[in-house]
Amino acid sequence: MTEALSLRAECAEDAAFVESLFIAQRAAVFATLALAPEALATLLHGQFLAQAADYRRRFPQAERSIVELAGQPIGRLVVQREVQRWRLVDIALLPDCCGRGLGGTVLTKLLAAADAAGVALTACVACDNPARRLYVRLGFRESRAETVYLELWRPPRSRD
Template sequence: MTPPPPAALPGLVLRPTEAADEGFLQALYASTRADLAALPLPDAAKAALLAQQYRSQTAHYRARFAAADFSLVLLDGAPVGRLIVARGRHELHLIDISLLPALQGRGIGTQLLAGLIAESDASARPIAAHVACSNPARAWYARLGFRSLADDGVYLRLHRPCADAAPAMEAQA
């Protein structure tokens, strides 16, 4: 059962990303890659590696999910994260949700995902997502009704059925 969303956070809005957001988005990406930041490299080499990885990820997402909504998450007008969602005919694909580490655990991500879950239920389209096996957010996804469909050793393929499909999926398990 999906927990109720947290009380609405006033001032939490999404808007399409713009070229002017690139500096923030690159810094956000770097904040999510503690594994790369911990490499025994000079700071300049780490910064170059993180910038290159951000550019590669962005190019991949833009090429593979060209029709996706690339959104900046704003809280009281300040950028705090990003949300990328591809809305297909038969499913919603959560490509990325990232928040600044200092703002994680405050209900922002849960509110964002609650909106996507409501859209999923209203449109009868399940949500697909991938998460790194090492990502501690796996437990968060599970609390929100996502189940693992596949594990390739690096990523888990997650699925959250829409409300109408939930009883049928449970009966099949």
């Protein structure tokens, strides 16, 4: 199935998908607030706009890609490529696509590209995020904890 997995540049037409992806990932957490559906939708929309603005401010040169499976959008990848390192800003998959090895495939390809460029890859992940195990399995090291987030990095591997 992973052979049908691909990345393409994110474009303006993807805005609705990117927002729906954000909401799909966070709806369960925010549902615990027991808000009326309209209030929950407003809150999630505001959170999405805040994240988008933060990413534009902090990572203005980031490459934004849509992850597709068999031509259908299933996720998003945001990477800031710098001279000395690349930063994995965001990787997100629709909940139904999680736990199937797809995120690992995307990360493995990104790591191979970073290795080819001779740069480290860094990421930030919530300390309680189950994906943390995947990062460790792929060779990331924990560099420091900041509040509820953990900084991770993986040095480039030689291409011998």
